[in-house]
Structures are given as C-alpha cells and as structure tokens.
Amino acid sequence: MAKVEVQIPGPLRVHTNQQTKVEASGSNVSEVLANLAEQYPGLKSQLYEADGSVRRFINLFVNGEDVRGKQGLDTPVNDGDKIGILPAMAGGAELTPEQVRRYHRHIIMPEIGSKGQRRLINxxxxxxxxxxxxxxxxxxxxxxxxxxxxxxxxxxxxxxxxxxxxxxxxxxxxxxxxxxxxxxxxxxxxxxxxxxxxxxxxxxxxxxxxxxxxxxxxxxxxxxxxxxxxxxxxxxxxxxxxxxxxxxxxxxxxxxxxxxxxxxxxxxxxxxxxxxxxxxxxxxxxxxxxxxxxxxxxxxxxxxxxxxxxxxxxxxxxxxxxxxxxxxxxxxxxxxxxxxxxxxxxxxxxxxxxxxxxxxxxxx
Ligand SMILES: [Zn+2]
Missing domain, CATH: 3.40.50.720 (NAD(P)-binding Rossmann-like Domain)
Incomplete structure (x- = not known):
C-alpha cells in the first residue's frame, strides 16, 4: 500500500477544504481514487458515475504521465508518486466538472465546444x-x-x-x-x-x-x-x-x-x-x-x-x-x-x- 500525493484541480478543491494537494493510499490508481473518495466524500460524484465507473471526463496522470498510456486505472503506484486529476475537456479548464456534465451534449458539438458554452454561461x-x-x-x-x-x-x-x-x-x-x-x-x-x-x-x-x-x-x-x-x-x-x-x-x-x-x-x-x-x-x-x-x-x-x-x-x-x-x-x-x-x-x-x-x- 503506497502513500501518494494527489494534486487537486481548482474546481474540485471545494471538496477538499481548498487543499491543493492531499495524501491518499493504494497500490494502483484505482485504489488511490477509492481512498480519495472515502476521505473526501464530496469528490465521489466528481470522480465516479452513478454506476461506480470512473467518469469519462476525468483524466488521470501519474508523475505527469497520462495513465491511458500506461495501464489505465490498474497503473501501479509507489510511495511519493504524484497523481494529477484533470478534467478531460482540452481548453475547457474554466468549466467545472458539474458544468461539463450538464452541458455535455452542447460541448461535444464543435460549433459550441467548451468555448461556446463559456460564452453562454457568461x-x-x-x-x-x-x-x-x-x-x-x-x-x-x-x-x-x-x-x-x-x-x-x-x-x-x-x-x-x-x-x-x-x-x-x-x-x-x-x-x-x-x-x-x-x-x-x-x-x-x-x-x-x-x-x-x-x-x-x-x-x-x-x-x-x-x-x-x-x-x-x-x-x-x-x-x-x-x-x-x-x-x-x-x-x-x-x-x-x-x-x-x-x-x-x-x-x-x-x-x-x-x-x-x-x-x-x-x-x-x-x-x-x-x-x-x-x-x-x-x-x-x-x-x-x-x-x-x-x-x-x-x-x-x-x-x-x-x-x-x-x-x-x-x-x-x-x-x-x-x-x-x-x-x-x-x-x-x-x-x-x-x-x-x-x-x-x-x-x-x-x-x-x-x-x-x-x-x-x-x-x-
Ligand atoms: Zn430603423
């Protein structure tokens, strides 16, 4: 069971008492996420779909490398590793995960995208x-x-x-x-x-x-x-x-x-x-x-x-x-x-x- 550091993106910090980095443990990425959600229950709906699968709009990184290029959620972690969480929408950093979910069918249209959605929101x-x-x-x-x-x-x-x-x-x-x-x-x-x-x-x-x-x-x-x-x-x-x-x-x-x-x-x-x-x-x-x-x-x-x-x-x-x-x-x-x-x-x-x-x- 490794102890790792999870970097929390801005929109999610409301669920971690504004902490930018929190400690979590697990032997792989999947276990780290589960431990994170256990410590900070508000994160659960941000990280997981209702069926328990990890949300498609969350990208995960281990020491700066996208886990999709490794073993995905099964990617093993070691003591001191840094886990990054990033909303999947490139250029959509100003949309919160909640907004990404709500306006998903807008955002996937190239004419709207996250840029157009931000214009609507503003x-x-x-x-x-x-x-x-x-x-x-x-x-x-x-x-x-x-x-x-x-x-x-x-x-x-x-x-x-x-x-x-x-x-x-x-x-x-x-x-x-x-x-x-x-x-x-x-x-x-x-x-x-x-x-x-x-x-x-x-x-x-x-x-x-x-x-x-x-x-x-x-x-x-x-x-x-x-x-x-x-x-x-x-x-x-x-x-x-x-x-x-x-x-x-x-x-x-x-x-x-x-x-x-x-x-x-x-x-x-x-x-x-x-x-x-x-x-x-x-x-x-x-x-x-x-x-x-x-x-x-x-x-x-x-x-x-x-x-x-x-x-x-x-x-x-x-x-x-x-x-x-x-x-x-x-x-x-x-x-x-x-x-x-x-x-x-x-x-x-x-x-x-x-x-x-x-x-x-x-x-x-
Ligand atoms: Zn006129």
Missing part, C-alpha cells in the same frame, strides 16, 4: 415579458446555460395565460410572473442568475435596464412596448430578437445595430384599435413554443457567434398550413430611428399615444 439575456414567447425562450436559454436572464414583467399570473405561458402553472395563479418565472427557471437550472424587473418598461427605465444585457428578446405583444424596446435596443447597440404571434401565425426576426430596425417596416405605431390584440383575436398556445424557441435559438447563435442570424430577413410561420416563408427586410434610409437623419432620439412612452391601458400590456 452571457446576459433580457426577456421582455414572461408571457407566451418569453416562456419557452426563458426555459430553453436557462437550460442552455445562459448565466443571467433578466425578465421584465409586472403582471400576475391569470388563468387565461396558462394555455400558452409555460413558465407558469396552476399553482402560480395570482403570483407575480417574475416570481413564478424565476422558480420555473431554477427548476430547470439552479445556476442561472434571474434578475426580476417587476415593473413596466418605460421611457424612464428602458435604457438603464436594456444597457445591462448582451441580447434582448422581445416577447411583448403590445405596440407601446414593442416600439420602446426597438428604439432603446438600437440606441444601446444591443441585438434585438423580435417575435410576434397572432392566432395561427407568427413572425420572427433579428434587428442588429447597423442592419435596420422595426421602424424600417412600420415607422409609427398603428392607431389604437386598428390592429387586434391577442386578447381580442386569440392565439394558439403552441405558436408561442414555435416562435419563442426560434428566438432562443437566434439568441444562442448571437452569443456563441455561429451560423447565419435572422438579420435582414423575417421568418413568417403559417401553422395552419405548416408553411415557413421568408421576407427580405429593407433598411430604410428615412427610418426615424436608424435612418440617415433620425427624428426620434429619445425614448417615447406610446402608452398614452396608443391609448392602450398598461394593465392589458404584455399579453404575449
């Missing part, structure tokens, strides 16, 4: 509205490991929300949506930092809130908020993943600074009452899942820096006929916000302009 996404679109977007982004998710919503959960707003359940009726949303997100991924903005987005607070995030997902379903989010995201230089739904139809696009904005399509809000809201026209709940999930996908692409974002294109979804069409969006040089001679340079509260009472805002 990213901050703001979701406007914990409603129909915000629900699937928030859940998928949380599951994907987006480190900070901000949610702007001041509503409470109502029973008519539940056919589409999957962040909330029956037991949440009457609760503030931001609270219910935070609970749902933490059920999926307790490591996400949820920032609750339990207030309406206004000309007063919009810039300060949006400024704190990397990407904005628009899940609002009223024109005052839609225009405010568009304008402020443009001024703050934040990509805006915009989505909207009605009945069986959906639209989704990405407005990136320098590539136009919502006002290039619709320079000013429609007069009050000229366009029906979801409350008036209805919406099939699944539409939120389709469009909100595409919004989450686009946000992930922007954060990781992969693929072709939905910039300058609008995807139109007709679910009744199962048709996906694409429209090319034109940048308007006369746009009042992003055009050559902007006429709108300050946030506008269209609440009064549109005559939409705030209580019915954020239906999405």
């Amino acid at each position: 990213s901050k996404v703001l979701i406007i509205g914990a409603g129909g679109l915000g629900s699937p977007a928030a859940l998928y982004l949380a599951a994907a490991g987006v480190g900070t998710i901000g949610i702007v919503d001041f509503d409470v959960v109502e029973i008519s929300n539940l056919h589409r707003q999957i962040l909330h359940g029956d037991a949440d009726l009457g609760r503030p949506k931001v609270d219910s949303a935070a609970d749902a997100i933490h059920r999926v991924n307790p490591t996400v930092n949820v920032v609750k903005h339990n207030e309406p987005l206004t000309s007063e607070n919009a810039r300060e809130i949006i400024r704190q995030y990397d990407v904005v997902i628009n899940g609002s379903d009223n024109f005052p908020t839609r225009y405010l989010v568009n304008d402020v995201s443009y001024w703050e230089g934040k990509p805006l993943v915009d989505g909207s739904i009605m009945r069986f139809d959906g639209q989704v696009t990405v407005y990136a600074p320098g590539y136009g904005c919502y006002r290039d399509l619709f320079p000013t809000p429609p007069p009050p009452g000229s366009v029906p809201s979801c409350a008036e026209a209805g919406v099939l709940g699944v539409m939120c899942g389709i469009i909100g999930s595409i919004q989450a996908m686009e946000a992930i692409k922007l954060i990781v820096g992969i693929g072709e974002p939905l910039i300058g294109r609008m995807l139109i979804v007709d679910a009744l006929n199962t048709e996906f069409r694409e429209l090319k969006l034109r940048k308007d040089p006369n746009c009042p916000v992003c055009g050559e001679h902007p006429t709108i340079t300050e946030p506008i509260d269209y609440v009064e302009f549109c005559g939409v009472p705030h209580e019915t805002a954020l239906i999405g």
Whole structure:
C-alpha cells in the first residue's frame, strides 16, 4: 500500500477544504481514487458515475504521465508518486466538472465546444415579458446555460395565460410572473442568475435596464412596448430578437445595430384599435413554443457567434398550413430611428399615444 500525493484541480478543491494537494493510499490508481473518495466524500460524484465507473471526463496522470498510456486505472503506484486529476475537456479548464456534465451534449458539438458554452454561461439575456414567447425562450436559454436572464414583467399570473405561458402553472395563479418565472427557471437550472424587473418598461427605465444585457428578446405583444424596446435596443447597440404571434401565425426576426430596425417596416405605431390584440383575436398556445424557441435559438447563435442570424430577413410561420416563408427586410434610409437623419432620439412612452391601458400590456 503506497502513500501518494494527489494534486487537486481548482474546481474540485471545494471538496477538499481548498487543499491543493492531499495524501491518499493504494497500490494502483484505482485504489488511490477509492481512498480519495472515502476521505473526501464530496469528490465521489466528481470522480465516479452513478454506476461506480470512473467518469469519462476525468483524466488521470501519474508523475505527469497520462495513465491511458500506461495501464489505465490498474497503473501501479509507489510511495511519493504524484497523481494529477484533470478534467478531460482540452481548453475547457474554466468549466467545472458539474458544468461539463450538464452541458455535455452542447460541448461535444464543435460549433459550441467548451468555448461556446463559456460564452453562454457568461452571457446576459433580457426577456421582455414572461408571457407566451418569453416562456419557452426563458426555459430553453436557462437550460442552455445562459448565466443571467433578466425578465421584465409586472403582471400576475391569470388563468387565461396558462394555455400558452409555460413558465407558469396552476399553482402560480395570482403570483407575480417574475416570481413564478424565476422558480420555473431554477427548476430547470439552479445556476442561472434571474434578475426580476417587476415593473413596466418605460421611457424612464428602458435604457438603464436594456444597457445591462448582451441580447434582448422581445416577447411583448403590445405596440407601446414593442416600439420602446426597438428604439432603446438600437440606441444601446444591443441585438434585438423580435417575435410576434397572432392566432395561427407568427413572425420572427433579428434587428442588429447597423442592419435596420422595426421602424424600417412600420415607422409609427398603428392607431389604437386598428390592429387586434391577442386578447381580442386569440392565439394558439403552441405558436408561442414555435416562435419563442426560434428566438432562443437566434439568441444562442448571437452569443456563441455561429451560423447565419435572422438579420435582414423575417421568418413568417403559417401553422395552419405548416408553411415557413421568408421576407427580405429593407433598411430604410428615412427610418426615424436608424435612418440617415433620425427624428426620434429619445425614448417615447406610446402608452398614452396608443391609448392602450398598461394593465392589458404584455399579453404575449
Ligand atoms: Zn430603423
């Protein structure tokens, strides 16, 4: 039975009282690991799978040599040998073993890898509205490991929300949506930092809130908020993943600074009452899942820096006929916000302009 020194990597030191080196004994690597787990029970789940086999993501070294080039776990050890433990992900040293396990199916894709996963973990996404679109977007982004998710919503959960707003359940009726949303997100991924903005987005607070995030997902379903989010995201230089739904139809696009904005399509809000809201026209709940999930996908692409974002294109979804069409969006040089001679340079509260009472805002 040899006594050896085991070098503990940073992410595992929480289980060894922050000791960088600990003593363990055994006649081979396998026995040393078992003795280590016996001394420091917190290490057990880091070193072993549930079935008792050594985790695939742990690389082991004896005196600096990888045991895979020797006799593996049966490699014999002698007194004074140094055993090194290294997470298997090359270049993924900043991911903890727990993160490597949680995001494994991401990390093994070359487009994401540990680098892309770290970008997700370090990213901050703001979701406007914990409603129909915000629900699937928030859940998928949380599951994907987006480190900070901000949610702007001041509503409470109502029973008519539940056919589409999957962040909330029956037991949440009457609760503030931001609270219910935070609970749902933490059920999926307790490591996400949820920032609750339990207030309406206004000309007063919009810039300060949006400024704190990397990407904005628009899940609002009223024109005052839609225009405010568009304008402020443009001024703050934040990509805006915009989505909207009605009945069986959906639209989704990405407005990136320098590539136009919502006002290039619709320079000013429609007069009050000229366009029906979801409350008036209805919406099939699944539409939120389709469009909100595409919004989450686009946000992930922007954060990781992969693929072709939905910039300058609008995807139109007709679910009744199962048709996906694409429209090319034109940048308007006369746009009042992003055009050559902007006429709108300050946030506008269209609440009064549109005559939409705030209580019915954020239906999405
Ligand atoms: Zn514009």
